[in-house]
Amino acid sequence: MDKTDISIGLLTYMSEGNDNPDSMFFSRKIHHPNTASGVKSGRGAENAKVYEITKFLVVLSLTFFSGSTIASSINDYNSLDKLKKLDAVSCQGVKESDGYSGLAWCIDRVYVESNEKIKKRVEEYKTILKRSDDKKYLLAFESAQKAWAEYKVKQCSWETISTVKNSDAYNYLNSLCRLTENYNRLSSLKVDPAIP
Structure with a gap:
C-alpha cells in the first residue's frame, strides 16, 4: 500500500509495522507482536490488549x-x-x-x-x-x-x-x-x- 492512499492515521501507519512478509513486524494479518503490545489488525492498527x-x-x-x-x-x-x-x-x-x-x-x-x-x-x-x-x-x-x-x-x-x-x-x-x-x-x- 502506498502511503499516499492513507488519509487518516498516516503517522501511526508509518511508525508501526511494515509490508515485508518475512519481517516479524509484518502487519497485513491479525497478530500479536509482543506482550507489551496489543493485538494488531493491520499496519499500525492496535485494537486492545490480549487480556x-x-x-x-x-x-x-x-x-x-x-x-x-x-x-x-x-x-x-x-x-x-x-x-x-x-x-x-x-x-x-x-x-x-x-x-x-x-x-x-x-x-x-x-x-x-x-x-x-x-x-x-x-x-x-x-x-x-x-x-x-x-x-x-x-x-x-x-x-x-x-x-x-x-x-x-x-x-x-x-x-x-x-x-x-x-x-x-x-x-x-x-x-x-x-x-x-x-x-x-x-x-x-x-x-x-x-x-x-
Whole structure:
C-alpha cells in the first residue's frame, strides 16, 4: 500500500509495522507482536490488549446465558481485586500486568481454596448436627450437600456448554462457575444449623 492512499492515521501507519512478509513486524494479518503490545489488525492498527480481547470474547460467549450464574459472576469475580478480597493468599504475587493468564491462574487457585473452605464448613455443620439425638438432621444435611454437589457439576456443565471442552475458555469459565457456586454455598452455610 502506498502511503499516499492513507488519509487518516498516516503517522501511526508509518511508525508501526511494515509490508515485508518475512519481517516479524509484518502487519497485513491479525497478530500479536509482543506482550507489551496489543493485538494488531493491520499496519499500525492496535485494537486492545490480549487480556481485554480474551475477556471480551469470554463475556461475548456468555450472552446466550444472560440470566445464568456465570454471566452474573463475570462481574462478581472477574478482576484480581475482587478475587484478592475473597482470598488474598491464593492470588498473592499476581499483578494486573500478568493479564489473562494471571487472572485465570488466580481464579483456579481461589476455586481450589473455596473447595477447602466448603469441606471445612461441611465438617463443622456435621459436628454440630451430630450433637442431636435425632439423626434425621444429619442425614437431611448430608442429602442436601450431596444434591448441591451434583447441582454444581450439572450447572457448570450447562454454563460451559457453548465452549470447546478443555479449551482455555472452557477451563476459565468452568473454574469461575464452580468458584461462584462454592461461594454461594458458603454464604448459605454461614449461620450454624438450629437443632432442638
